Amino acid sequence: xxxxxxxxxxxxxxxxxxxxxxxIFPVFHVFLSIIWNGASVLASDGLRFITDVPPAxxxxxxxxxxxxxxxxxxxxxxxxxGIPLSFFAAVxxxxxxxxxxxxxxxxxxKALLEIPSVVVGMLIYVVLVLPIHSFSILAxxxxxxxxxxxxxxxxVEQALEGVPFTYRxxxxxxxxxxxxxxxxxxxxISRRGILxxxxxxxxxxxxxxxxxLFTLGRDRLSLPLSPLDYGDSVSLxxxxxxxxxxxxxxxxxxxxxxxxxxxxxxxFLISRRYTKEVFL
Amino acid sequence: xxxxPKVDKGFFLMLLPIASLIFxxxxxxxxILIYMAWPAFQRFGLQLLTENVWKASEKGMEFVxxxxxxxxxxxxxxxxxxxxxxxxxxxSTVYMVEEIAPQKMRELFSSTIDLMAxxxxxxxxxxxxxxxxxxxxxxxxxxxxxxxxxxxxxxCDPLSGASFLAAGLLLAIMIIPFMYSIIExxxxxxxxxxxxxxxxxxxxxxxxxxxxxxxxxxxxVAALLLGLGRAASETVAVALVVGNAFNVSPxxxxxxxxxxxxxxxQFSESTFYPLMENVMFAxxxxxxxxxxxxxxxxxxxxRRVRKLYA
Numbered sequence: 161x162x163x164x165x166x167x168x169x170x171x172x173x174x175x176x177x178x179x180x181x182x183x184i185f186p187v188f189h190v191f192l193s194i195i196w197n198g199a200s201v202l203a204s205d206g207l208r209f210i211t212d213v214p215p216a217x218x219x220x221x222x223x224x225x226x227x228x229x230x231x232x233x234x235x236x237x238x239x240x241x242g243i244p245l246s247f248f249a250a251v252x253x254x255x256x257x258x259x260x261x262x263x264x265x266x267x268x269x270k271a272l273l274e275i276p277s278v279v280v281g282m283l284i285y286v287v288l289v290l291p292i293h294s295f296s297i298l299a300x301x302x303x304x305x306x307x308x309x310x311x312x313x314x315x316v317e318q319a320l321e322g323v324p325f326t327y328r329x330x331x332x333x334x335x336x337x338x339x340x341x342x343x344x345x346x347x348x349i350s351r352r353g354i355l356x357x358x359x360x361x362x363x364x365x366x367x368x369x370x371x372x373l374f375t376l377g378r379d380r381l382s383l384p385l386s387p388l389d390y391g392d393s394v395s396l397x398x399x400x401x402x403x404x405x406x407x408x409x410x411x412x413x414x415x416x417x418x419x420x421x422x423x424x425x426x427x428f429l430i431s432r433r434y435t436k437e438v439f440l
Numbered sequence: 441x442x443x444x445p446k447v448d449k450g451f452f453l454m455l456l457p458i459a460s461l462i463f464x465x466x467x468x469x470x471x472i473l474i475y476m477a478w479p480a481f482q483r484f485g486l487q488l489l490t491e492n493v494w495k496a497s498e499k500g501m502e503f504v505x506x507x508x509x510x511x512x513x514x515x516x517x518x519x520x521x522x523x524x525x526x527x528x529x530x531x532s533t534v535y536m537v538e539e540i541a542p543q544k545m546r547e548l549f550s551s552t553i554d555l556m557a558x559x560x561x562x563x564x565x566x567x568x569x570x571x572x573x574x575x576x577x578x579x580x581x582x583x584x585x586x587x588x589x590x591x592x593x594x595x596c597d598p599l600s601g602a603s604f605l606a607a608g609l610l611l612a613i614m615i616i617p618f619m620y621s622i623i624e625x626x627x628x629x630x631x632x633x634x635x636x637x638x639x640x641x642x643x644x645x646x647x648x649x650x651x652x653x654x655x656x657x658x659x660x661v662a663a664l665l666l667g668l669g670r671a672a673s674e675t676v677a678v679a680l681v682v683g684n685a686f687n688v689s690p691x692x693x694x695x696x697x698x699x700x701x702x703x704x705x706q707f708s709e710s711t712f713y714p715l716m717e718n719v720m721f722a723x724x725x726x727x728x729x730x731x732x733x734x735x736x737x738x739x740x741x742x743r744r745v746r747k748l749y750a
Binding site: 165166168169172173175176177178179180182183184186187188189190193194197245248249251252253255256261262264265268269271274275276277278279282283285286287306309337338339342360363364366367368369370373374395398399402403410413414417420421424428432 | 448451452455456458459460461462463465466468469472473476528529530532533535536537540549551552553554555556558559560561562563564565566567569570571572613616620644645646649669672673674675676679680700703704707708720721724727728731732735
């Protein structure tokens with residue numbers, strides 16, 4: 161029977177190679193499609209693509225300036241809300257692990273990953289958009305901040321826990337208080353891990369669409385100037401324009417996808433420089 | 441709580457309100473979901489989940505009738521397709537990365553998988569709609585329908601190509617990195633002695649694979665369940681390729697709905713119709729319940745396997 165056994169091994173190896181190639185092939189196809197379709201739009205439209213507003217249906221190319229500004233605005237505002245919250249929650253869970261709240265923070269911040277992001281959008285719609293009768297950048301940012309929490313807390317927790325105990329002891333031996341040990345010593349040593357978490361949270365909210373569907377208001381003709389203005393995001397623009405029957409809107413969607421992918425790749429490469437392992 | 445020095449107590453009290461916000465968030469979410477979903481369950485009862493009707497009316501409560509069977513069915517079918525495609529691919533990729541690929545290729549694989557995990561879902565959605573759907577319609581759906589149309593799975597005419605199958609395939613691509621990371625993490629933690637034991641018995645690669653992967657079966661089940669949960673909650677990418685029609689059909693080429701794509705498409709307009717908004721919240725509650733069940737069992741499975749090898 162040795163031949164059958166060898167044959168089985170060969171078939172197995174061939175299957176593994178083929179299936180694993182099949183697993184990663186599609187993402188290259190996605191990349192190339194976006195570059196192929198998006199770059200030609202950007203090439204024919206030039207700088208206008210990021211400085212102009214979208215055109216009327218069937219009337220050539222325009223730009224995505226308000227949506228791009230919205231995406232950046234959202235990313236910064238949601239980081240401003242989400243990152244400190246996640247950071248301090250993680251510090252709490254690491255520093256005072258033996259109480260109900262800390263255990264809850266650990267479990268719940270991971271459980272947030274299981275909540276469909278569209279449901280987060282519905283929540284913010286009910287608690288913020290309906291009461292003030294207006295969509296806003298702020299509402300979108302709050303929804304995104306919630307999306308961000310599990311990623312950032314997980315990374316910060318891991319980073320802080322990864323610091324060897326001797327550093328903590330050394331800090332206490334110098335007579336430092338616990339807050340000083342945490343913020344001056346532990347956070348300093350684990351800054352790479354913390355930064356990775358922050359970047360990943362940032363990358364995540366840059367690309368999110370579902371939490372923005374019912375919170376942002378889709379104003380793609382004027383720049384958002386205050387957090388209470390209606391806004392738009394690149395992702396939302398792609399979602400809407402891809403569903404229209406107009407060819408020029410589809411082209412703009414591809415161009416916008418190209419821009420979004422470049423932003424994502426930039427953040428991804430920066431975060432790669434800090435740690436080898438990136439988990440999303 | 442152990443006795444803390446005074447300064448620690450201050451630190452504790454300073455951080456406590458921030459940490460408690462996460463609790464408050466969950467309480468708020470639970471309250472809003474149940475509060476908003478309640479009228480729908482009160483009016484339609486369990487029929488909300490067993491009927492496929494969608495009669496919206498602006499006139500009043502008596503004229504409307506909703507049943508979420510079609511989106512519920514679509515959610516289950518598309519996630520099942522996705523998980524069953526993604527599982528063998530993820531297992532193969534783990535084995536490829538851990539045992540076969542040389543160093544350089546290993547890095548290529550793991551970076552690519554990280555990229556796949558983080559890529560904005562809307563990009564998958566756009567690609568799915570504009571590239572994948574026409575591709576699989578012409579190369580998979582139409583040939584299967586014309587040759588094997590007598591099988592119920594392939595019996596309907598693939599119109600635009602947006603369908604259960606398209607959504608399932610796209611979701612499969614999207615959940616591969618997620619399933620991969622669960623399986624890989626466990627696989628790496630199998631102690632060396634077991635690997636050496638298998639090799640010293642003269643196992644060839646296939647036998648080695650079978651021995652080692654049978655040891656982490658709970659992790660594979662967990663990956664399957666957590667992957668199902670992930671697939672069920674995906675929204676925008678699915679909304680673009682699933683076809684958005686209330687359909688309960690065994691045919692994979694028929695357009696359908698999933699709970700999350702229904703919400704994505706109709707929630708904005710739902711405030712104009714009585715009860716529709718509440719039905720959406722009921723849907724999201726069902727979605728959340730599905731997620732809790734899947735990931736609950738998944739997490740229990742992971743605990744079991746961690747105990748074995750940790």
